[in-house]
Amino acid sequence: MSKKTIVLAEARNGELRNVSFEAIAAAKEIASGGEVVAVLAGDVVSDMASQLYAYGADRVIAVENESLKHYTTDGYKQAFLQVFDKESPEAVVLGHTSIGKDIAPRLAVKLDAALFSDVVAIESEDELTFTRPIYSGKAFEKRSAASDGPIIVTIRPNNIVAQEKDESASGEAESLSVDVKDLRTIVRDVVKKATGGVDLSEANVIVAGGRGVKSEDGFKPLQELADLLGGAVGASRGACDAEYCDYSLQIGQTGKVVTPDLYFAIGLSGAIQHLAGMSNSKVIVAINKDPEAPIFEVADYGIVGDLFEVVPLLTEELRNVLV
Numbered sequence: 001m002s003k004k005t006i007v008l009a010e011a012r013n014g015e016l017r018n019v020s021f022e023a024i025a026a027a028k029e030i031a032s033g034g035e036v037v038a039v040l041a042g043d044v045v046s047d048m049a050s051q052l053y054a055y056g057a058d059r060v061i062a063v064e065n066e067s068l069k070h071y072t073t074d075g076y077k078q079a080f081l082q083v084f085d086k087e088s089p090e091a092v093v094l095g096h097t098s099i100g101k102d103i104a105p106r107l108a109v110k111l112d113a114a115l116f117s118d119v120v121a122i123e124s125e126d127e128l129t130f131t132r133p134i135y136s137g138k139a140f141e142k143r144s145a146a147s148d149g150p151i152i153v154t155i156r157p158n159n160i161v162a163q164e165k166d167e168s169a170s171g172e173a174e175s176l177s178v179d180v181k182d183l184r185t186i187v188r189d190v191v192k193k194a195t196g197g198v199d200l201s202e203a204n205v206i207v208a209g210g211r212g213v214k215s216e217d218g219f220k221p222l223q224e225l226a227d228l229l230g231g232a233v234g235a236s237r238g239a240c241d242a243e244y245c246d247y248s249l250q251i252g253q254t255g256k257v258v259t260p261d262l263y264f265a266i267g268l269s270g271a272i273q274h275l276a277g278m279s280n281s282k283v284i285v286a287i288n289k290d291p292e293a294p295i296f297e298v299a300d301y302g303i304v305g306d307l308f309e310v311v312p313l314l315t316e317e318l319r320n321v322l323v
């Protein structure tokens with residue numbers, strides 16, 4: 001049965017996040033021939049509409065309002081509920097990002113919708129079924145809706161493949177004005193950390209270091225490898241606790257959950273709490289001087305050796321091949 005499906009697209013610093021294109025692909029699967037409408041909210045967003053068409057949206061709605069310049073739970077909830085009032089979607093898809101995790105349950109309550117969170121795969125043949133990891137990624141469960149009511153789905157970045165970009169598909173955003181009022185919180189200013197580079201949660205290649213890197217400087221060879229491969233640097237909590245790097249790099253149960261195509265686990269032991277954040281990576285390469293380190297149990301490729309010798313050699317070899 002076809003379902004009119006809304007995608008709540010997400011932009012950061014004026015650029016759409018990849019997960020929004022993946023959400024359109026997920027929405028197509030859920031809509032099963034029904035209309036897929038992408039919604040962009042912010043102060044000035046309509047210029048990003050063409051990309052959403054290029055990735056498969058049938059329509060794009062721009063909700064522009066000065067109060068939506070920065071994300072607030074109150075403001076975005078009010079805006080999206082007004083969009084839903086007008087559009088009456090049967091399904092809503094968004095990224096399982098900080099914003100998605102915050103707003104999806106609130107929208108689900110308001111819409112009396114079934115919520116499927118952190119979805120990594122969707123099947124639509126006989127019945128719409130959503131696969132999501134449970135027990136920190138040690139098992140997967142499949143869920144489907146118990147009734148025909150609306151559904152809300154958050155998708156984990158880097159799992160559902162976006163459609164091929166079709167540059168010939170284009171269009172203008174439809175503008176929808178919303179009334180945003182009585183906000184309980186106002187964002188006065190956003191102070192960015194000077195990390196820059198590739199976004200860890202969406203990176204295709206992650207080079208993660210642990211306590212074995214021994215110092216802040218010890219991360220430099222890892223950064224070089226990441227830069228060469230267009231990837232991002234991550235860390236174990238051991239490295240963060242030792243103040244070798246910032247906690248924003250932490251991967252694991254109490255850090256970020258990532259699913260890159262390639263994950264380098266360097267000088268980290270592979271504690272269960274770390275595996276919870278990265279064990280679903282497509283290819284894992286472990287570098288550790290201890291052959292008994294548990295990380296080798298989940299690694300596709302393992303190198304037993306001193307990271308300060310192995311990483312520069314690997315970077316040099318890769319540079320010869322790639323550059």
Ligand code: FAD
Nearest residue numbers: 210211212236237238252253254255267268269274289307
């Ligand atoms: P270690 O376990 O000390 O491992 C260091 C590794 O480096 C060793 O295997 C060693 O052989 C290797 N090594 C040392 N020198 C070299 C060298 N020169 N070359 C090559 N290898 C070398 N941890 C996380 O990562 N993420 C989380 O989100 C997280 N959440 C947690 C939540 C809770 C409630 C708890 C209790 C713990 C959590 N932890 C988390 C901590 C986790 O249990 C481990 O303590 C932590 O992951 C260990 O970090 P590590 O692997 O860097 O350090």
